[in-house]
Amino acid sequence: MSRGDSAPAAVPGRGDSDALAADWITVVAAHAGAGASTVALAISDAAAATDRRVHLVETAHPRRSGLIAAASAEMGTDAAGAWRRGSRDRVTIDRRVEDVEPGGWPVLPISEEPAVTVLDLxxxxxxxxxxxxxxRTRTVVVCRPTVPGVRLTEHVLSQLAEQPVVVAIVGPARWPQAVKANCGPRLRELRSQGRVVRVPVDRRLQTAGLTGDRLPKAVEAAGRSLTALLMPAVPPQPRHRHRAASSQPGAAGEAR
Structure with missing residues:
Protein backbone atom coordinates (compact mmCIF):
# COMPACT_ATOMS: atom_id res chain seq x y z
CA MET A 1 0.00 0.00 0.00
CA SER A 2 1.08 3.60 -0.39
CA ARG A 3 2.82 5.00 2.68
CA GLY A 4 1.80 8.59 3.08
CA ASP A 5 1.59 8.35 6.85
CA SER A 6 5.22 7.87 7.81
CA ALA A 7 5.46 10.99 9.96
CA PRO A 8 3.20 12.96 12.27
CA ALA A 9 0.77 15.21 10.47
CA ALA A 10 -0.46 18.48 11.90
CA VAL A 11 -4.08 19.54 11.68
CA PRO A 12 -4.10 23.10 10.39
CA GLY A 13 -6.84 25.49 11.42
CA ARG A 14 -9.56 26.76 9.16
CA GLY A 15 -9.86 30.53 9.26
CA ASP A 16 -10.16 31.61 12.89
CA SER A 17 -11.15 28.13 14.03
CA ASP A 18 -9.13 24.96 14.28
CA ALA A 19 -12.27 22.82 14.64
CA LEU A 20 -13.13 20.12 12.17
CA ALA A 21 -16.67 19.93 10.81
CA ALA A 22 -18.69 17.11 12.35
CA ASP A 23 -19.76 15.80 8.94
CA TRP A 24 -16.18 15.43 7.67
CA ILE A 25 -14.54 12.02 7.43
CA THR A 26 -11.09 11.88 8.99
CA VAL A 27 -8.62 9.09 8.26
CA VAL A 28 -5.77 8.52 10.72
CA ALA A 29 -2.96 5.99 10.89
CA ALA A 30 -2.51 4.10 14.15
CA HIS A 31 1.17 3.68 13.31
CA ALA A 32 3.68 4.49 10.58
CA GLY A 33 3.16 2.71 7.26
CA ALA A 34 -0.43 1.71 8.01
CA GLY A 35 -1.80 2.78 4.60
CA ALA A 36 -3.99 5.77 5.55
CA SER A 37 -3.59 7.51 2.19
CA THR A 38 -4.80 4.46 0.28
CA VAL A 39 -7.81 4.12 2.58
CA ALA A 40 -8.64 7.84 2.29
CA LEU A 41 -8.51 7.61 -1.51
CA ALA A 42 -10.64 4.45 -1.57
CA ILE A 43 -13.31 6.17 0.54
CA SER A 44 -13.18 9.27 -1.67
CA ASP A 45 -13.53 7.24 -4.86
CA ALA A 46 -16.43 5.28 -3.39
CA ALA A 47 -18.28 8.45 -2.40
CA ALA A 48 -17.60 10.00 -5.82
CA ALA A 49 -19.01 6.91 -7.51
CA THR A 50 -22.43 7.89 -6.13
CA ASP A 51 -22.28 11.18 -8.09
CA ARG A 52 -21.29 13.21 -5.03
CA ARG A 53 -18.52 15.78 -5.21
CA VAL A 54 -15.66 14.90 -2.87
CA HIS A 55 -12.87 17.04 -1.45
CA LEU A 56 -9.86 15.01 -0.30
CA VAL A 57 -7.31 16.97 1.73
CA GLU A 58 -3.93 15.54 2.73
CA THR A 59 -2.05 17.24 5.56
CA ALA A 60 1.25 15.32 5.30
CA HIS A 61 4.53 17.15 4.70
CA PRO A 62 5.06 17.52 0.91
CA ARG A 63 8.04 15.15 0.98
CA ARG A 64 5.91 12.46 2.62
CA SER A 65 2.78 12.75 0.51
CA GLY A 66 1.02 9.50 -0.33
CA LEU A 67 -1.24 11.29 -2.82
CA ILE A 68 1.45 13.05 -4.86
CA ALA A 69 0.48 11.17 -8.04
CA ALA A 70 -3.13 10.24 -7.21
CA ALA A 71 -4.76 12.97 -9.32
CA SER A 72 -5.49 12.29 -12.99
CA ALA A 73 -5.04 16.00 -13.79
CA GLU A 74 -3.06 18.71 -11.99
CA MET A 75 -4.73 22.12 -11.56
CA GLY A 76 -1.98 24.26 -10.05
CA THR A 77 -2.46 25.75 -6.58
CA ASP A 78 -5.39 27.23 -4.72
CA ALA A 79 -5.92 31.01 -4.51
CA ALA A 80 -3.71 31.24 -1.41
CA GLY A 81 -0.90 29.27 -3.01
CA ALA A 82 -0.73 26.99 0.02
CA TRP A 83 -2.31 23.86 -1.47
CA ARG A 84 -1.49 21.99 -4.68
CA ARG A 85 -4.73 20.96 -6.36
CA GLY A 86 -5.58 18.06 -8.64
CA SER A 87 -8.70 16.32 -9.88
CA ARG A 88 -9.70 12.69 -10.12
CA ASP A 89 -13.15 12.18 -11.62
CA ARG A 90 -15.45 13.90 -9.07
CA VAL A 91 -12.71 14.04 -6.41
CA THR A 92 -10.71 17.24 -5.87
CA ILE A 93 -7.40 16.52 -4.12
CA ASP A 94 -5.48 19.17 -2.18
CA ARG A 95 -2.06 18.58 -0.68
CA ARG A 96 0.43 20.92 0.95
CA VAL A 97 2.81 23.00 -1.15
CA GLU A 98 5.32 24.22 1.44
CA ASP A 99 7.11 22.84 4.49
CA VAL A 100 5.28 25.41 6.63
CA GLU A 101 1.78 24.34 7.60
CA PRO A 102 -0.99 26.30 5.84
CA GLY A 103 -2.99 28.69 8.00
CA GLY A 104 -6.37 27.30 6.98
CA TRP A 105 -8.16 24.60 5.07
CA PRO A 106 -8.23 24.87 1.26
CA VAL A 107 -11.45 26.40 -0.07
CA LEU A 108 -13.13 25.27 -3.27
CA PRO A 109 -15.17 27.57 -5.55
CA ILE A 110 -18.86 27.76 -4.63
CA SER A 111 -19.74 25.89 -7.82
CA GLU A 112 -17.61 22.99 -6.63
CA GLU A 113 -18.75 22.83 -3.00
CA PRO A 114 -18.23 19.20 -1.98
CA ALA A 115 -20.92 16.93 -0.61
CA VAL A 116 -18.23 14.91 1.17
CA THR A 117 -14.95 16.10 2.71
CA VAL A 118 -12.28 13.51 3.53
CA LEU A 119 -9.16 14.44 5.51
CA ASP A 120 -6.08 12.25 5.27
CA LEU A 121 -4.40 13.16 8.56
CA ARG A 136 -16.20 14.32 16.99
CA THR A 137 -15.82 13.74 13.26
CA ARG A 138 -16.48 10.38 11.65
CA THR A 139 -13.08 8.73 11.92
CA VAL A 140 -11.37 5.79 10.26
CA VAL A 141 -8.38 4.33 12.11
CA VAL A 142 -6.02 2.44 9.80
CA CYS A 143 -3.62 -0.27 10.94
CA ARG A 144 -1.86 -3.48 9.96
CA PRO A 145 -2.75 -6.83 11.57
CA THR A 146 0.38 -7.14 13.68
CA VAL A 147 0.78 -7.28 17.45
CA PRO A 148 2.23 -3.74 17.63
CA GLY A 149 -0.38 -2.60 15.12
CA VAL A 150 -3.41 -3.70 17.12
CA ARG A 151 -1.90 -2.45 20.38
CA LEU A 152 -1.33 0.99 18.91
CA THR A 153 -4.81 0.91 17.40
CA GLU A 154 -6.31 0.23 20.82
CA HIS A 155 -4.46 3.26 22.17
CA VAL A 156 -5.89 5.48 19.41
CA LEU A 157 -9.37 4.06 19.93
CA SER A 158 -9.16 4.81 23.65
CA GLN A 159 -8.59 8.48 22.75
CA LEU A 160 -11.67 8.47 20.50
CA ALA A 161 -14.03 6.71 22.88
CA GLU A 162 -16.94 9.12 22.34
CA GLN A 163 -16.60 9.30 18.59
CA PRO A 164 -18.08 7.30 15.67
CA VAL A 165 -15.15 5.12 14.59
CA VAL A 166 -14.48 2.50 11.93
CA VAL A 167 -11.26 0.50 11.71
CA ALA A 168 -9.60 -0.39 8.40
CA ILE A 169 -7.23 -3.35 8.67
CA VAL A 170 -4.76 -3.42 5.79
CA GLY A 171 -3.66 -7.00 5.28
CA PRO A 172 -4.81 -10.60 4.95
CA ALA A 173 -8.29 -11.79 5.87
CA ARG A 174 -7.11 -14.11 8.61
CA TRP A 175 -5.20 -12.75 11.57
CA PRO A 176 -2.43 -14.68 13.33
CA GLN A 177 -3.45 -16.01 16.74
CA ALA A 178 -0.98 -13.68 18.45
CA VAL A 179 -2.71 -10.69 16.84
CA LYS A 180 -6.15 -11.87 17.96
CA ALA A 181 -4.85 -12.43 21.48
CA ASN A 182 -3.53 -8.86 21.68
CA CYS A 183 -6.70 -7.12 20.52
CA GLY A 184 -7.95 -4.71 23.16
CA PRO A 185 -11.57 -4.40 24.34
CA ARG A 186 -12.46 -1.48 22.06
CA LEU A 187 -11.17 -3.20 18.92
CA ARG A 188 -12.95 -6.43 19.87
CA GLU A 189 -16.16 -4.48 20.38
CA LEU A 190 -15.91 -2.84 16.96
CA ARG A 191 -15.28 -6.22 15.35
CA SER A 192 -18.40 -7.63 16.99
CA GLN A 193 -20.36 -4.65 15.65
CA GLY A 194 -19.14 -5.19 12.09
CA ARG A 195 -17.18 -1.92 12.11
CA VAL A 196 -13.83 -3.45 11.15
CA VAL A 197 -13.18 -3.68 7.41
CA ARG A 198 -10.33 -5.46 5.70
CA VAL A 199 -8.45 -3.61 2.97
CA PRO A 200 -6.44 -6.08 0.87
CA VAL A 201 -2.78 -5.47 0.19
CA ASP A 202 -2.19 -5.03 -3.54
CA ARG A 203 1.22 -5.74 -5.07
CA ARG A 204 0.81 -3.14 -7.80
CA LEU A 205 0.12 -0.43 -5.24
CA GLN A 206 3.04 -1.58 -3.15
CA THR A 207 5.32 -1.08 -6.14
CA ALA A 208 3.86 1.94 -7.96
CA GLY A 209 2.06 3.75 -5.14
CA LEU A 210 -1.17 5.65 -5.73
CA THR A 211 -1.61 6.99 -9.26
CA GLY A 212 -4.38 8.57 -11.31
CA ASP A 213 -5.51 5.09 -12.38
CA ARG A 214 -8.46 3.33 -10.78
CA LEU A 215 -7.71 1.49 -7.60
CA PRO A 216 -7.63 -2.32 -7.72
CA LYS A 217 -11.12 -3.82 -7.60
CA ALA A 218 -10.69 -5.38 -4.17
CA VAL A 219 -9.49 -2.07 -2.71
CA GLU A 220 -12.44 -0.27 -4.35
CA ALA A 221 -14.78 -2.78 -2.73
CA ALA A 222 -13.23 -2.08 0.68
CA GLY A 223 -13.75 1.63 0.08
CA ARG A 224 -17.44 1.04 -0.59
CA SER A 225 -17.77 -1.02 2.59
CA LEU A 226 -16.14 1.73 4.64
CA THR A 227 -18.30 4.42 3.02
CA ALA A 228 -21.47 2.48 3.82
CA LEU A 229 -20.47 2.42 7.49
CA LEU A 230 -19.46 6.08 7.55
CA MET A 231 -22.51 7.42 5.73
CA PRO A 232 -25.31 4.98 6.61
CA ALA A 233 -28.10 7.49 5.92
CA VAL A 234 -27.18 7.49 2.23
CA PRO A 235 -25.73 4.07 1.38
CA PRO A 236 -23.39 4.34 -1.59
CA GLN A 237 -24.72 2.75 -4.79
CA PRO A 238 -21.86 1.66 -7.05
CA ARG A 239 -21.90 2.73 -10.67
CA HIS A 240 -22.23 0.14 -13.40
CA ARG A 241 -18.46 -0.02 -13.83
CA HIS A 242 -18.06 -1.10 -10.19
CA ARG A 243 -20.55 -3.96 -10.17
CA ALA A 244 -18.06 -6.57 -11.22
CA ALA A 245 -15.83 -5.61 -8.31
CA SER A 246 -18.64 -5.76 -5.76
CA SER A 247 -19.59 -9.25 -6.88
CA GLN A 248 -16.17 -10.71 -6.19
CA PRO A 249 -16.28 -12.94 -3.11
CA GLY A 250 -13.96 -11.93 -0.33
CA ALA A 251 -13.00 -8.60 -1.92
CA ALA A 252 -13.77 -6.73 1.26
CA GLY A 253 -15.45 -7.24 4.58
CA GLU A 254 -14.74 -7.73 8.22
CA ALA A 255 -11.29 -8.99 9.07
CA ARG A 256 -11.32 -12.36 10.71
Whole structure:
Protein backbone atom coordinates (compact mmCIF):
# COMPACT_ATOMS: atom_id res chain seq x y z
CA MET A 1 0.00 0.00 0.00
CA SER A 2 1.08 3.60 -0.39
CA ARG A 3 2.82 5.00 2.68
CA GLY A 4 1.80 8.59 3.08
CA ASP A 5 1.59 8.35 6.85
CA SER A 6 5.22 7.87 7.81
CA ALA A 7 5.46 10.99 9.96
CA PRO A 8 3.20 12.96 12.27
CA ALA A 9 0.77 15.21 10.47
CA ALA A 10 -0.46 18.48 11.90
CA VAL A 11 -4.08 19.54 11.68
CA PRO A 12 -4.10 23.10 10.39
CA GLY A 13 -6.84 25.49 11.42
CA ARG A 14 -9.56 26.76 9.16
CA GLY A 15 -9.86 30.53 9.26
CA ASP A 16 -10.16 31.61 12.89
CA SER A 17 -11.15 28.13 14.03
CA ASP A 18 -9.13 24.96 14.28
CA ALA A 19 -12.27 22.82 14.64
CA LEU A 20 -13.13 20.12 12.17
CA ALA A 21 -16.67 19.93 10.81
CA ALA A 22 -18.69 17.11 12.35
CA ASP A 23 -19.76 15.80 8.94
CA TRP A 24 -16.18 15.43 7.67
CA ILE A 25 -14.54 12.02 7.43
CA THR A 26 -11.09 11.88 8.99
CA VAL A 27 -8.62 9.09 8.26
CA VAL A 28 -5.77 8.52 10.72
CA ALA A 29 -2.96 5.99 10.89
CA ALA A 30 -2.51 4.10 14.15
CA HIS A 31 1.17 3.68 13.31
CA ALA A 32 3.68 4.49 10.58
CA GLY A 33 3.16 2.71 7.26
CA ALA A 34 -0.43 1.71 8.01
CA GLY A 35 -1.80 2.78 4.60
CA ALA A 36 -3.99 5.77 5.55
CA SER A 37 -3.59 7.51 2.19
CA THR A 38 -4.80 4.46 0.28
CA VAL A 39 -7.81 4.12 2.58
CA ALA A 40 -8.64 7.84 2.29
CA LEU A 41 -8.51 7.61 -1.51
CA ALA A 42 -10.64 4.45 -1.57
CA ILE A 43 -13.31 6.17 0.54
CA SER A 44 -13.18 9.27 -1.67
CA ASP A 45 -13.53 7.24 -4.86
CA ALA A 46 -16.43 5.28 -3.39
CA ALA A 47 -18.28 8.45 -2.40
CA ALA A 48 -17.60 10.00 -5.82
CA ALA A 49 -19.01 6.91 -7.51
CA THR A 50 -22.43 7.89 -6.13
CA ASP A 51 -22.28 11.18 -8.09
CA ARG A 52 -21.29 13.21 -5.03
CA ARG A 53 -18.52 15.78 -5.21
CA VAL A 54 -15.66 14.90 -2.87
CA HIS A 55 -12.87 17.04 -1.45
CA LEU A 56 -9.86 15.01 -0.30
CA VAL A 57 -7.31 16.97 1.73
CA GLU A 58 -3.93 15.54 2.73
CA THR A 59 -2.05 17.24 5.56
CA ALA A 60 1.25 15.32 5.30
CA HIS A 61 4.53 17.15 4.70
CA PRO A 62 5.06 17.52 0.91
CA ARG A 63 8.04 15.15 0.98
CA ARG A 64 5.91 12.46 2.62
CA SER A 65 2.78 12.75 0.51
CA GLY A 66 1.02 9.50 -0.33
CA LEU A 67 -1.24 11.29 -2.82
CA ILE A 68 1.45 13.05 -4.86
CA ALA A 69 0.48 11.17 -8.04
CA ALA A 70 -3.13 10.24 -7.21
CA ALA A 71 -4.76 12.97 -9.32
CA SER A 72 -5.49 12.29 -12.99
CA ALA A 73 -5.04 16.00 -13.79
CA GLU A 74 -3.06 18.71 -11.99
CA MET A 75 -4.73 22.12 -11.56
CA GLY A 76 -1.98 24.26 -10.05
CA THR A 77 -2.46 25.75 -6.58
CA ASP A 78 -5.39 27.23 -4.72
CA ALA A 79 -5.92 31.01 -4.51
CA ALA A 80 -3.71 31.24 -1.41
CA GLY A 81 -0.90 29.27 -3.01
CA ALA A 82 -0.73 26.99 0.02
CA TRP A 83 -2.31 23.86 -1.47
CA ARG A 84 -1.49 21.99 -4.68
CA ARG A 85 -4.73 20.96 -6.36
CA GLY A 86 -5.58 18.06 -8.64
CA SER A 87 -8.70 16.32 -9.88
CA ARG A 88 -9.70 12.69 -10.12
CA ASP A 89 -13.15 12.18 -11.62
CA ARG A 90 -15.45 13.90 -9.07
CA VAL A 91 -12.71 14.04 -6.41
CA THR A 92 -10.71 17.24 -5.87
CA ILE A 93 -7.40 16.52 -4.12
CA ASP A 94 -5.48 19.17 -2.18
CA ARG A 95 -2.06 18.58 -0.68
CA ARG A 96 0.43 20.92 0.95
CA VAL A 97 2.81 23.00 -1.15
CA GLU A 98 5.32 24.22 1.44
CA ASP A 99 7.11 22.84 4.49
CA VAL A 100 5.28 25.41 6.63
CA GLU A 101 1.78 24.34 7.60
CA PRO A 102 -0.99 26.30 5.84
CA GLY A 103 -2.99 28.69 8.00
CA GLY A 104 -6.37 27.30 6.98
CA TRP A 105 -8.16 24.60 5.07
CA PRO A 106 -8.23 24.87 1.26
CA VAL A 107 -11.45 26.40 -0.07
CA LEU A 108 -13.13 25.27 -3.27
CA PRO A 109 -15.17 27.57 -5.55
CA ILE A 110 -18.86 27.76 -4.63
CA SER A 111 -19.74 25.89 -7.82
CA GLU A 112 -17.61 22.99 -6.63
CA GLU A 113 -18.75 22.83 -3.00
CA PRO A 114 -18.23 19.20 -1.98
CA ALA A 115 -20.92 16.93 -0.61
CA VAL A 116 -18.23 14.91 1.17
CA THR A 117 -14.95 16.10 2.71
CA VAL A 118 -12.28 13.51 3.53
CA LEU A 119 -9.16 14.44 5.51
CA ASP A 120 -6.08 12.25 5.27
CA LEU A 121 -4.40 13.16 8.56
CA UNK A 122 -1.74 10.46 8.45
CA UNK A 123 -0.12 9.75 11.81
CA UNK A 124 -1.40 12.55 14.07
CA UNK A 125 0.62 14.07 16.88
CA UNK A 126 -0.87 13.50 20.37
CA UNK A 127 -2.23 17.06 20.62
CA UNK A 128 -3.94 16.71 17.25
CA UNK A 129 -5.45 13.38 18.25
CA UNK A 130 -6.94 15.10 21.30
CA UNK A 131 -8.33 17.85 19.07
CA UNK A 132 -9.77 15.23 16.74
CA UNK A 133 -11.51 13.55 19.68
CA UNK A 134 -13.02 16.87 20.78
CA UNK A 135 -14.40 17.66 17.32
CA ARG A 136 -16.20 14.32 16.99
CA THR A 137 -15.82 13.74 13.26
CA ARG A 138 -16.48 10.38 11.65
CA THR A 139 -13.08 8.73 11.92
CA VAL A 140 -11.37 5.79 10.26
CA VAL A 141 -8.38 4.33 12.11
CA VAL A 142 -6.02 2.44 9.80
CA CYS A 143 -3.62 -0.27 10.94
CA ARG A 144 -1.86 -3.48 9.96
CA PRO A 145 -2.75 -6.83 11.57
CA THR A 146 0.38 -7.14 13.68
CA VAL A 147 0.78 -7.28 17.45
CA PRO A 148 2.23 -3.74 17.63
CA GLY A 149 -0.38 -2.60 15.12
CA VAL A 150 -3.41 -3.70 17.12
CA ARG A 151 -1.90 -2.45 20.38
CA LEU A 152 -1.33 0.99 18.91
CA THR A 153 -4.81 0.91 17.40
CA GLU A 154 -6.31 0.23 20.82
CA HIS A 155 -4.46 3.26 22.17
CA VAL A 156 -5.89 5.48 19.41
CA LEU A 157 -9.37 4.06 19.93
CA SER A 158 -9.16 4.81 23.65
CA GLN A 159 -8.59 8.48 22.75
CA LEU A 160 -11.67 8.47 20.50
CA ALA A 161 -14.03 6.71 22.88
CA GLU A 162 -16.94 9.12 22.34
CA GLN A 163 -16.60 9.30 18.59
CA PRO A 164 -18.08 7.30 15.67
CA VAL A 165 -15.15 5.12 14.59
CA VAL A 166 -14.48 2.50 11.93
CA VAL A 167 -11.26 0.50 11.71
CA ALA A 168 -9.60 -0.39 8.40
CA ILE A 169 -7.23 -3.35 8.67
CA VAL A 170 -4.76 -3.42 5.79
CA GLY A 171 -3.66 -7.00 5.28
CA PRO A 172 -4.81 -10.60 4.95
CA ALA A 173 -8.29 -11.79 5.87
CA ARG A 174 -7.11 -14.11 8.61
CA TRP A 175 -5.20 -12.75 11.57
CA PRO A 176 -2.43 -14.68 13.33
CA GLN A 177 -3.45 -16.01 16.74
CA ALA A 178 -0.98 -13.68 18.45
CA VAL A 179 -2.71 -10.69 16.84
CA LYS A 180 -6.15 -11.87 17.96
CA ALA A 181 -4.85 -12.43 21.48
CA ASN A 182 -3.53 -8.86 21.68
CA CYS A 183 -6.70 -7.12 20.52
CA GLY A 184 -7.95 -4.71 23.16
CA PRO A 185 -11.57 -4.40 24.34
CA ARG A 186 -12.46 -1.48 22.06
CA LEU A 187 -11.17 -3.20 18.92
CA ARG A 188 -12.95 -6.43 19.87
CA GLU A 189 -16.16 -4.48 20.38
CA LEU A 190 -15.91 -2.84 16.96
CA ARG A 191 -15.28 -6.22 15.35
CA SER A 192 -18.40 -7.63 16.99
CA GLN A 193 -20.36 -4.65 15.65
CA GLY A 194 -19.14 -5.19 12.09
CA ARG A 195 -17.18 -1.92 12.11
CA VAL A 196 -13.83 -3.45 11.15
CA VAL A 197 -13.18 -3.68 7.41
CA ARG A 198 -10.33 -5.46 5.70
CA VAL A 199 -8.45 -3.61 2.97
CA PRO A 200 -6.44 -6.08 0.87
CA VAL A 201 -2.78 -5.47 0.19
CA ASP A 202 -2.19 -5.03 -3.54
CA ARG A 203 1.22 -5.74 -5.07
CA ARG A 204 0.81 -3.14 -7.80
CA LEU A 205 0.12 -0.43 -5.24
CA GLN A 206 3.04 -1.58 -3.15
CA THR A 207 5.32 -1.08 -6.14
CA ALA A 208 3.86 1.94 -7.96
CA GLY A 209 2.06 3.75 -5.14
CA LEU A 210 -1.17 5.65 -5.73
CA THR A 211 -1.61 6.99 -9.26
CA GLY A 212 -4.38 8.57 -11.31
CA ASP A 213 -5.51 5.09 -12.38
CA ARG A 214 -8.46 3.33 -10.78
CA LEU A 215 -7.71 1.49 -7.60
CA PRO A 216 -7.63 -2.32 -7.72
CA LYS A 217 -11.12 -3.82 -7.60
CA ALA A 218 -10.69 -5.38 -4.17
CA VAL A 219 -9.49 -2.07 -2.71
CA GLU A 220 -12.44 -0.27 -4.35
CA ALA A 221 -14.78 -2.78 -2.73
CA ALA A 222 -13.23 -2.08 0.68
CA GLY A 223 -13.75 1.63 0.08
CA ARG A 224 -17.44 1.04 -0.59
CA SER A 225 -17.77 -1.02 2.59
CA LEU A 226 -16.14 1.73 4.64
CA THR A 227 -18.30 4.42 3.02
CA ALA A 228 -21.47 2.48 3.82
CA LEU A 229 -20.47 2.42 7.49
CA LEU A 230 -19.46 6.08 7.55
CA MET A 231 -22.51 7.42 5.73
CA PRO A 232 -25.31 4.98 6.61
CA ALA A 233 -28.10 7.49 5.92
CA VAL A 234 -27.18 7.49 2.23
CA PRO A 235 -25.73 4.07 1.38
CA PRO A 236 -23.39 4.34 -1.59
CA GLN A 237 -24.72 2.75 -4.79
CA PRO A 238 -21.86 1.66 -7.05
CA ARG A 239 -21.90 2.73 -10.67
CA HIS A 240 -22.23 0.14 -13.40
CA ARG A 241 -18.46 -0.02 -13.83
CA HIS A 242 -18.06 -1.10 -10.19
CA ARG A 243 -20.55 -3.96 -10.17
CA ALA A 244 -18.06 -6.57 -11.22
CA ALA A 245 -15.83 -5.61 -8.31
CA SER A 246 -18.64 -5.76 -5.76
CA SER A 247 -19.59 -9.25 -6.88
CA GLN A 248 -16.17 -10.71 -6.19
CA PRO A 249 -16.28 -12.94 -3.11
CA GLY A 250 -13.96 -11.93 -0.33
CA ALA A 251 -13.00 -8.60 -1.92
CA ALA A 252 -13.77 -6.73 1.26
CA GLY A 253 -15.45 -7.24 4.58
CA GLU A 254 -14.74 -7.73 8.22
CA ALA A 255 -11.29 -8.99 9.07
CA ARG A 256 -11.32 -12.36 10.71
Missing amino acids: GLPAPENLARLAAD
